[in-house]
Amino acid sequence: MKSNIKQILQTLLLATLLVSCDDYIERYPLNNPSDATFLSSETELNMAVTGCYNALWTKVQSMPFVPVFDQISDIGWDRNGSPLQAVGRGAADSSNGDLLGLWADLYEGIAKCNYVLTNMVRGEENIPTDVYNQSKAEVRFLRALYYHYLIELWGGVPLVTQPLTLSEANVPRSSKSQIVDFLLTELEECANDLPVENNPTNGRATQGAAWAIASRIALYNEKWDIAISSAQKVMALEGTEYLIHPNYMDLFQYAGQDSKEIIFSAQFLKGEQTHSMFRFFGTRNAKGHTNKKPSYQTADSWECIDGLQIDESPLYDPQHPFENRDPRLGYTLALPGSIYLGFQYETHGDSTYCWDYNQDPPKRIPNLEATHAYATFTGIGWRKYADNLDRLAVNDCDLNMIVIRYAEVLLNYAEAKIASGSIDQTVLDAINKIRQRPTVEMPPITTTDPEALKYAVYRERKYELAGEGLRLFDIRRWKIAERVMNLPVLGRMKRSYPAIAPRVDEYGTSYYDEIPIAEQGESSDFKMRVVELRSFNKDRDYLWPIPYIELDTNTAMEQNPGYGN
Template sequence: MEMAMQKRFILVAGGALLVGVAACVDLNEDVIAGITPGSYGTQPVFEGMVNGAYSGLREFYAQERGFTVTEFGTDIYTKGSDGSHKYINDYTSQLNAGDSYFRENWDFLYRGINNANSAIDQAPRAQMDTTLRAQRVGEAKFLRALYYFDLVQMYGAVPLSLHETTAPSTVATRAPVDSVYDAITRDLLDAEAVLPATQIKDYGRATRGAAQHLLAKVYLTRPRGADSLSNETAKKAAGDFANAAVYAQKVINSGLYSLLPRFADVFDFRNERNKEVVWSIQYTADPLTTGNGNQGHLFFLMEYDAQPGMMRDIANGRPYKRFRPTTYYLNMFDRTKDSRYDAQFTRVWYANNAATIPKDANGVPKYKVGDTAIVVLASNADTLQYIGKPYLVIPPKKYTSKLFPSLNKFMDPNRSSVNETRGSRDFIVMRLAETYLIAAEALLRDGRAAEGLPYINAVRTRAAIPGQEAAMQLTLAQFTLTELLDERARELAGEMMRWFDLTRTWTLLYRGKLGNSDMKPNVQQFHMLRPIPTTQIDRTSIPFPQNPGY
């Protein structure tokens, strides 16, 4: 009986029409609690539907299920000591169609698509200023394009629906990847034409720059060949790299955005709405509107709170120990020139628990609250400088799944309590440093490396330790795809891009095996796509093929 009931519903119909209306996106709009007869066509309902299309973002971005499928199982991040889904990092047979994260991401992304479809389909009935209505449709198309872009990168050919689903259905087919990318591109071109340059009143709504940045990445990513060589040739012939460069340059040259002087300033909690942010997802401190909150502060931290002189507090975070940086990644940094290692990894903790501070033979504490309690070294050679220190010193040779340099980009000191998981800081999805790196990659792969070199060097100049700017410049001979991917790692780690970077460049196997010993024995070519969820296949009344290898 249970299976019979399940067969009545298909996952692509998971976003019922009213879901979009009841959601709140914290964009200074009133929450629409329900629909009364005859209210379709009114501006408040239409605005609520558009707002609802944003809500699905918070189910993927800055959530564990999103981080796990984008940072785990890459050359730069491997498993920490805690948490489940470690097989996604290890690429064992447990990475299969029954995994809950692949199912949940599929469901939530399609729910977001249906919410966007609902707003787009209902727009002609909305009685309101036509210019504003066109902008709202542009927002919905931007969001639909983003949801489909995430889906097609993970799953390949997927069902393509461009109209609202108003009733359950058991019929679905996988549209060709080209068709999905064509739809994404059309939506983004439409959005670019009507979206405003800025959203001063409602910060967080889609803008023209966000559409252009995403278009650049879509052109850069779109696959056109069955292997790396044929894909590169076909993409160049199709003008994908040229188009990616053009749209990245539109954002860079718009005058609306700028690289902040210091890398560390980008993630300053007090400076969320800065000039480098092209577009971010909004979270708030209001538990009624923020959903699960930005949870990035949880997953990248080591177990500092179980060490001598330490206990868990709000400032240092709640350490879930999910994601540990690989040695391969940490060795990408030249710490004599590049500020980003020290800027984004917490390596020193100060004592906050007098009760556990070690004592000498006379019972005297070896240090006081506020003194250094833990130092995580970046080099084994540095150990000599710390011989005889009273606090815990952890060189690389003593890194474990519980003790490691901790990414601090998402730290949230404004949480209400020590164990609060819901963070309120925005999650940056697009920022100008990445736009520069998109332009650099597009021009490099288009055979115009000399034109692309200044873009990667602009990012490296900003990253330089003062006085080392010249030393951070790459020469044309040094500007390779390998160096470009290293640079993306140094700049964008943890920002939910790495698995996409490696699959886009056909380097998941090579770099994964090189950098992540846990995935090395098992990763195969078919892992460049995720498995279609079993629930999707079971609930479809016509054959719905699984991705090869699963």
């Protein structure tokens, strides 16, 4: 896939050239395809299909869009005073630039898919049948993926499945349920013509990718039977095509890009298509800006190694809060006292110097994490997707972005089975394969009580998938966004830790009822810092506002409730 990125750029250029003209209808270009003949050869079809993947590289602030979703959920925060930050604090409106950009890019991807699906018939007689069918299936998969994001963020949207003329541009919104049914049918049908082999560095859609995304869409929309059956089809390929990777941290580093746990990812290539995730996630000492960061509450979510929440476990020590904890805490977050990107990571206010282990021998250097005005804010950082190999080129990263991996499919399966009332040993097995991967080894879940098991899966999704862009969708579909998004984003005490554990609820959300919290803007050494106050209107904010320009140009479309025009 990475080798095809240059072809994608060429395809985009070709799109500007494919304009027919009645006066020259027989005078086809000698050096480039014309609109009348494009897609008549295997080479042209491959270029066009590759171009349909382009919306995966949609960028918000120069980084892949999927991890961004966590920064506008309860577990993350965007430091930039940007349109994205406004979404997180409940202040988005129809003029929000980041929402407009994502909407436009997803629909641009859909338009490319529609063009190919409508016009690829030109090459049906010239292209090998298996190539033709697989190409068509890839495009249908991508179109379904793009619509999946649109409907989960905006609800019902215009369902466009063929190229439109200007006179056809006023398309009303289809209901979300109608689109869900369409997407599940598309994914089930296209899976038949997609390859079985899982090659994580190829970047092309596979059977497993289609079934995995179908399991997610069905789960999100409470179609339990389809979520279960789609997940089971992926699970049937465990051992040959999919497996739980033994090293959890490697999944989000260059070392793990070929892991069989990765079902589908967006591919990047240095020199052609790169991003700036290191700059946004990396620390100040490592030349990053830590623009995107977890809330401090997020660090208090993971259990202790005895499988109990920190407000219940005798192993929890408030003065050493990160010891005896689920190892995924330290794999997901950069924690005070750890080594991160080759530096001693300390956010205590008195830690004015730290060790730089990137030098040989290690050297003491000024600690920007404690002294820089725009350092961590929350006292912790994201470790996922920040690889030390990018430290010297923070805006030129080509670390691939996972769209879906096998662990999520197992959790989709478990949650759907519980919700459908069909709890059996396979549910526990699915959860425990994740909890007991070699680098995690948390105690197995053994309860079969439906209520307890439901919340165990909810928490497990947070422990396992934090930082991967799925939390926003979980808190929306569980209808807890109105609770967790009305809490402030907190940062650590500057020179201490709370004397007691916070209260942790059944979802793994931390509450600081008996812990001192500073007023917003107040600097305090021994109070939790209020980084941002947030607001979430349950009658409005479960959906995003339709961009105003879309309403102006498509008069058949209505705005989501609560946003005006």
